[in-house]
Amino acid sequence: MRTVHLLMYLFTSTNVRKIGPKEFASIFYSLQSWRAIFERFDHDRSGRIDTTELREALLSLGFSVSPPILDLLVSKFDKSGGKSKAIEYDNFIECCLTVKGLTEKFKEKDTKYSGSATFTYESFMLTVLPFLIA
């Protein structure tokens, strides 16, 4: 349900948990491409993406994340609470959307592409809180 809520938030830019035909069409096509990415990077066909596969998947989406961030992502999104150290399909979508969403918000503030961004307290909280999905 968390992934559902995240998708709805990202495709409606609101907290209203309903989508109409137009938004549904966008989600439909997005999910197709997410499915393709998942299958492309689940090299060992385990049905789950581990840390190495996740790194490659994120790289192919244009996001270069460091090992500490990767480990954190896998542990947060691993349904088995850290035991399998791998992510299933729905959480994979959520993981990628979260990285994508946070990175884009960060880049909005980092206009010089310096790798650093400055936030006011207000913008920091308003940026981050929507990603803490209930």
Place this chain on the structure above:
Amino acid sequence: MAGYPPGSGYPPYGAPPAGQPYGYGSPYGAPPPSYGAPPPPYGAPPPPYGGPAPSAPPAGEKPPKEGKNQSYGQPGYYGHSAPPSASASQSPYPRPYSSGPFASLVPSVFPPGTDPNVVACFQAADRDGSGSIDDKELQQALSSYNQSFSMRTVHLLMYLFTSTNVRKIGPKEFTSVFYSLQSWRAIFERFDRDRSGKIDTTELREALLSLGFSVSPSILDLLVSKFDKSGGKSRAIEYDNFIECCLTVKGLTEKFKEKDTTYSGSATFTYESFMLTVLPFLIA
């Protein structure tokens, strides 16, 4: 325990003790300014937020007895077990590892002087007798007959008190969680002015102010909509999500303040630090 209100006893509902500024950092000697406007003199009970340094309370300070918590109509923490003091005296919590070569290898034990109520609660919660409490056991212990305590809040508590993603807590961490939850309970009840069992936007604003956090209406609306179990309909937060909401605001604000060393209201993050700061708060 650092921060536990010394000598002021447990703040009864409606009678705020002489406040000291809310300070997660205050046990370390540097009183942090409240972020945003200075907190109004509500005489806020300083939550004994033990942070990652759990320790037993100083001898002589005891949490309120079972009866006090139950007087609000919710069995809450003490739940359904027999009077804890009775069971504590009959079967003291076994401490087979408190000495000997294995002491450093096994889960921590309760330090001497720990309130027997805490020990008994731990015992009651540790249903499989493993010596540590996992997330399901903690959730069960915290849920009452009419309300389940969300697993997300359980995980957040465990993360904050162990600084790891291992979802188990030992006696020492349990003690800290116990006392923190008591103070959160007190804050919740203090600010649930209409006794609805939920905290709405106005009440949340006051609760956060009393904790030293001044948040704008936009942030408040976002918090309430995120933490409202009814998906936004009741526009109010229940007890377990209230804890999570406050811990999240507190956690994020403190991380922000770490980067805003000049207290200017703006902080600069590298991409790495930004992601590493934010991601732990995305609780699975």
